[in-house]
Amino acid sequence: MKIKRSARTIIIVQELLNRPHHLFPLTYFADELGVAKSSLSEDIGLIKETIARLQLGIVETVAGAAGGVRFLPLIGAEKRAKLAKELCQRLQEPERIIPGGFLYMNDIIYDPEIAGWIGQIFASRYVYQPPEYVLTVETKGIPLAMMTARALGVPLVIARDDSKVTEGSSVSINYVSGSTRRIQTMALARRSLPRQARVLIIDDFMKAGGTARGMKELLQEFEAEVVGTGVLIATVEPEQKLVGDYFSLLELVNIDEEKKQVEIRPAAWVTQPLAEEEGLWQL
Amino acid sequence: MKIKRSARTIIIVQELLNRPHHLFPLTYFADELGVAKSSLSEDIGLIKETIARLQLGIVETVAGAAGGVRFLPLIGAEKRAKLAKELCQRLQEPERIIPGGFLYMNDIIYDPEIAGWIGQIFASRYVYQPPEYVLTVETKGIPLAMMTARALGVPLVIARDDSKVTEGSSVSINYVSGSTRRIQTMALARRSLPRQARVLIIDDFMKAGGTARGMKELLQEFEAEVVGTGVLIATVEPEQKLVGDYFSLLELVNIDEEKKQVEIRPAAWVTQPLAEEEGLWQL
Known part of the structure; x- marks a missing residue:
């Protein structure tokens, strides 16, 4: 079946965007679309240019026998700044304040579209050195971690509050939750991780950093290399967290329960171009 | 900035696929792309035809002032059957059997690509009557429920094992887990759901159906209408579940720990065309 060039472009872009970071051999598309490999280069060139114009990422052609084409999500600084600003606006709504000085944000972090953007922003930092796994601990960070894993084309791994009989033998550690100072347990099934x-650690919120440190300690048991720790929101205070190298999309400056005010802002890196995106959007 | 037709098509398809079930007014694309609305109809026609050819869903044009264009995921029977068969093959690997007769499947259900396909298959059943929310209970069902919510363009809601101080006031119920016969608690923050x-209930596994019945009871407290209950795997025995109306993608017939054998098969509806897809793939 002969497929028109314009339809071909739709098929290729659809496959690329559906599986970020996956390298599709050119023969895959040539066979699927019934065209010579040489005919594909023009299609791919157009896709590359359009995705760059949208500041959504890099469509990369890898030469050679083991080569092919892949889509690497990289959300440009301008788009990141816009998304982060919109998030701040919503998170500053006074009705989000929960007694005890907490911020209700499930409606935002469980929204697939928003979580999808956040995941792509986190993935942008690892565009050329992607991790092999994304780790989070149950429960609230799971949707964000899932969408980050999706954008990186790697599996998600979920640590549990306790070991589960349905997951086989597991490794568990105790850690001190930074804010409540309670001793808690975190467990990960042995088969979850070679x-x-x-591994990239993702979570929704960091105050003292106790949970993130717990995840790092758990990963040590698996001799894993932690490539980074990313959270949606980190509090400005305490400045000194229990983990040194982390990044957050947003910074929570203050929640004033009395005045019903929330102060939250994008982290500095979000609105600045990443080294990886230099020269990328100029067409 | 004038954009070529072929680039226009890429931009439109990318936006449509990124936000399933979202109705984009034609003026949105006309403004973004700097073209007259009339020029868009040919682009959209080509996208519609190509997405149907791939059996990925319906690109629907809604006429009138409040109209526009949207992408409704609907995975065709042929593709569903292929995906379900591949899943069965992987789930039947003998090394998945965990002492106690459990099946290890985290690597599959936490894989964003696989979870994405499963979510789109679940969403296929609600293409014309989508729910307003997808509900699951922590933890293992969350990635599948998230990808189902994504495919339906609606928020995910997560019930917890216990009420959490960070989520404000909540409603909690007790239920009897069907397989362990233990009394458990399930809680949902009041603000999670109007x-x-x-609401569509999604989970990874159903044996007796106690957890699904718990979620239904929890939803009654919110006066919600349950439009369905979908699980990845349901056991064939007990045939009589604690919830009447559920569907599963796969059916677990038997796990034989001695012989190291797992028998699992696609549910009947998966391989048969849905009423909604009749006549859809003929071009």
């Missing part, structure tokens, strides 16, 4: 994997 | 919402 030894010496490269 | 009254009388239409």
Whole structure:
């Protein structure tokens, strides 16, 4: 079946966007679309240019026998700034304040579209050195971690509050939750992760950093290399967290329960171009 | 800035696929792309035809002032059957059997690509009557429920094992887990769900159906209408579940720990065309 060039472009872009970071051999598309590999280069060139114009990422052609084409999500600084600003506006709504000085944000972090953007922003930092796994601990960070894993084309791994009989043997550690100062347990099924994997830690919120440190300690048991720790929101205070190298999309400056005011702002890196995006959007 | 037709098509398809079930007014694309609305109809026609050819869903044009264009995921029977068969093959690997007769499947249900396909298959059943929310209970069902919510363009809601101080006031119920016969608690933050919402329940596994019945009871407290209950795997025994109206993608016939054998098959509806897809793929 002969497929028109314009339809071909739709098919290719659809496959690329559906599986970020997956390298599709050119023969895959050539066979699927019934065209010579040489005919594909013009299609791919157009896709590359359009995705760059939208500041959504890089469509990369890898030469050679093991080569092909892949889509690497990289949300440009301008778009990141816009998304972060919109998030701040919504998170500052006074009715989100929960007694005890907490911020209700489930409606935002469980929204697939928003979580999808956040995941793509986190993935933007690892465009050329993607991790092999994304780790989170149950429960609230799971949707964000899932969408980050999706954008990186890697599996998600979920640590549990306790070991589960349905997951087989597991490794568990105790850690001190930074804010409540309570001793808690975190467990990960042995089969979840091979030894010496490269892992990105994702969570929704960081105050003292106790949970993130717990995840790092758990990963040590698997001899994993932690490539980074990313959270949606980190509090400005305490400045000194229990983990050193983390990044957050937003910074929570203050919640004033009395005045019903929330102060939250994008982290500095969000609105500045990443090294990886330099020269990328000029067409 | 003038954009070529072929680039226009890429931009439109990218936006449509990124936000399933979202109705984009034609003026949105006309403004974004700097073209007259009339020029868009040819682009959209081509996208519609190509998405149907791939059996991925319906690109629907809604006429009138409040109209526009949207993408409704609907995975065709042929593609559903292929995906379900591949899943069965993987789930039947003998090394998945965990002492106690459980099946390890985290690597599959936490894989964003696989979870994405499963979510789109679940969403296929609600293409013309989508729910307003997708509900699951922590933890293992969350990635599947998230990808189902994504495919339906609606928020995810997560019930917890216990009420959490960070989520404000909540409603909690007790239920008897069907397989362990233990009394458990399930809680949902009051702000998670408005009254009388239409809700789809999603989970990874159903044996007796106690957890699903718990979720239904929890939803009654919110006067919600349950539009359906979908699980990835339901056991064939007990045939009589604690909830009447559920569907599963796969059916677990038997796990034989001694012989290291797992028998699992696609549910009948998966491989048969849905009423909604009749005549849809003929071009």
